[in-house]
Amino acid sequence: MSRILVVDDDPELLRALSINLRARHYDVHTAADGSTALRQASTAPPDLVILDLGLPDLDGTQVIAGLRGWTRVPIVVLSAREGQTDKVDALDAGADDYLTKPFGMDELMARIRAALRRVQPGQDTAVVSTDHLTIDLSAKRITKDSADVRLTPTEWHLLEILVRNPGKIVGRKQLLTEVWGPAYVTETNYLRVYIAGLRRKLEHNPSNPRHILTEPGLGYRFQP
Amino acid sequence: MSRILVVDDDPELLRALSINLRARHYDVHTAADGSTALRQASTAPPDLVILDLGLPDLDGTQVIAGLRGWTRVPIVVLSAREGQTDKVDALDAGADDYLTKPFGMDELMARIRAALRRVQPGQDTAVVSTDHLTIDLSAKRITKDSADVRLTPTEWHLLEILVRNPGKIVGRKQLLTEVWGPAYVTETNYLRVYIAGLRRKLEHNPSNPRHILTEPGLGYRFQP
DNA sequence: TCTCAGCGCTAAGAAAGCGTGAAGATGAGG
């Protein structure tokens, strides 16, 4: 579970934050001033820092700079100050997010989740269809039984639409207009030809497809 | 220069954002509805997306989900809705930041800088090396079999884009617009000529390339 | 049983894309 360092000189807010974070199973550590925060962060590096501006000893941007000197840990800043320049200064100093007090606890938690999500081990968003097939939409690469499969541009275009709507039926009309253009809505033959090509390249048994399924009279569906 | 996709159905706000972003030397592209945005993002992947909720065709979270299906590009959401649940929903759907209208332009720019800063290549991938080939992107130096190779500026530009996306297919359109400009998207000749030059200089067997690969109809790919 | 619409599949000509060599155009530096 993620380790979060909360830096605040207000004991009450510190307590409220700790309780809420622990309730969501975060590993919470606290510091009441800037120098303690920097020392603690260096001895036990956290996965995220919640930093209240207006600490007794150091200026907020100093704390941010002190952290940014050696780590890229996400920093979420809390502040009572509304001014735009305060926000801009903090963000440009290296903060990742800035909330103005009073803030909603739900929003803070969502922003923490968003910040933590970014540093998660970068799973490459490859859509993996159960058995021996991997489809990487951003790299435009497909592997079947750990061997690369080459698709033509039109085949890609078609497959892309299907894969972006996993499990959902995509209508013939939609497929034809998106791939060939609105003038081709009646050329259902094109679909048959290219679906056949995709099945031949991607399915183990093209005549009994498991992933590229026909919905008679409606269209086609990609089943992960 | 970072490419930013602005998605908004309000022409006035779209214009204001474009002007401000262009003034800061961002490469701005726009879309007025969700489906256009998704299509544009897939053909020319942006470095950041500014997304106004309340589009005419798709729900905001649908657009976010559509992007998150295949990319981790930072998404900054704009919305007129103040409610916490709206923020939480958008952030949990995969957004990186959420601003409530009316917002300050300076703050938005600072948040964009913060979001872009996070995904900047952390100077760690400056050197790419394969078996007999070393490419130092920051020093602009290439060694093949421990002998220096000289590239022309255009060749560098092209190679740089390919190497910065190792293993990924980079579309013809993207290469042409980034190297020669948007007016040259049809000049596929240029690509062929310069790819041939790169292969002649970098590959051991230019007619059977191992690193600079052609993906017919789609584009080219650098294989480390 | 017959008809017919929808689907799977194949094949061949047309069109587009690719690699290559080479010839002008351009522009910076001497």
Place this chain on the structure above:
DNA sequence: CCTCATCTTCACGCTTTCTTAGCGCTGAGA
């Protein structure tokens, strides 16, 4: 003004991809 590296443009042969037509299968309804 000349030289040289670089960029643009073109033409040719070759390969891949797209389009189109045709044939067979199946299941529903008359």
